Amino acid sequence: MFHYTVETNKSVNEAVSALETALQEEKFGVLWDFDIKETLENKGFDYDRDYRVLEVCNPKAAKDALTQNHMIGYFLPCKIVVYTDQGKTKIGMPKLTTLIALIEDDSLDTFAEDIEARLISCIDQSVNE
Template identity: 60%
Template sequence: MFDYTVETSKNISEAIYSLEENLKEEKFGVLWMFDIKDKLQEKGLEFESDYKVLEVCNPHEAQRVLKENLLVGYFLPCKMIVYTDQGKTKIGMPRPTALINLANNEEIKKLAQDIEVRLISCINKSI
């Protein structure tokens, strides 16, 4: 699977708050949060599900992977999604290892695996 997604009993605001707090423990910060539902509705398009895209980054990790290969910057920052689906709140992300395999570099794959484990831990603590 290219993604890691879990369901939580929290509402979307609680899930985002919890995720942000857990990301801080791993030295990841939210650079930007994009509200897709609001943007689509602003453009006159119907979209009922709350759908927030968080772009997260740990500057030290970004530096580590960029030193290995500048093209890895195409995958940065990491995206995390918090959304509702049929009344249930979900938290997920594309797996860094799934994307980084395209770079075909063993050292970067190791770094991506470490980052993925830490981000999954943040998601799991946010449930």
């Protein structure tokens, strides 16, 4: 499976807040918080579910990876989505190991595994907080 997704009993806003706290502990910053529902409604389109896309980055890890292979920039920053689906809030992300495999540079495997594990830990922590 190309993604990691979990459910939480929190609202989307509560889940985003808990996620931001967990990300800060891992030295990830939220570069952008894109509220898709709000943006579509501002453009005159109805969208019936809350859907936020967080673009997150750990600057040191990004610099190290880009120094190793500039093609990793195609997958930066990392994305985490928080949305409602059939009355449940879900938090998910594409698996970095799957994305990085597309570059076909085995030297990036350890980097991808580390960042993926750290982001999954942040997601899990935000659900259990």
